[in-house]
Amino acid sequence: MTRRLTLFALGLLALLAFPGALSAQAVSEAEAQEFQRIITDQLSAFNADDGAAAYGFAAPAIKRLFPSPEIFMSMVQKGYPPIYRRQSYSFGRIGNEMGGAPTQHVTIIDVNGKAWTALYAMQRQPDGSWKIVGCQLVAAPAADA
Numbered sequence: 298m299t300r301r302l303t304l305f306a307l308g309l310l311a312l313l314a315f316p317g318a319l320s321a322q323a324v325s326e327a328e329a330q331e332f333q334r335i336i337t338d339q340l341s342a343f344n345a346d347d348g349a350a351a352y353g354f355a356a357p358a359i360k361r362l363f364p365s366p367e368i369f370m371s372m373v374q375k376g377y378p379p380i381y382r383r384q385s386y387s388f389g390r391i392g393n394e395m396g397g398a399p400t401q402h403v404t405i406i407d408v409n410g411k412a413w414t415a416l417y418a419m420q421r422q423p424d425g426s427w428k429i430v431g432c433q434l435v436a437a438p439a440a441d442a
Contacts, residue, residue: 332401356428379407412437
């Protein structure tokens with residue numbers, strides 16, 4: 298649990314280090330589709346153990362914290378196992394919970410059938426592309442029986 302909190306704190310620090318990530322942004326339908334494509338492609342890369350591809354979707358702030366694809370993949374495997382391996386996922390709304398950055402909500406069902414909410418913070422890059430600048434993983438509340 299302490300490791301997960303440390304990883305979350307590092308992601309939050311990365312967001313706070315870049316003022317451009319802090320301004321609330323209106324998201325177009327095309328941008329929402331781009332967020333979903335990026336996240337889907339990164340999840341596919343995790344599933345294929347393709348560290349280079351998965352790392353390619355990370356924003357520069359994340360790459361500074363985890364300076365190689367191998368270090369990045371190790372962090373994901375240890376700190377985000379429901380994202381690294383899952384049964385299924387689905388996209389929800391886009392908010393701005395993570396420092397005002399556009400935040401794509403993703404429901405993840407892990408390999409044990411447990412539901413999680415992943416909040417993916419997105420950041421526009423100087424070239425106009427979008428990258429993942431942070432991810433917060435929260436266990437979904439248990440359904441009443």
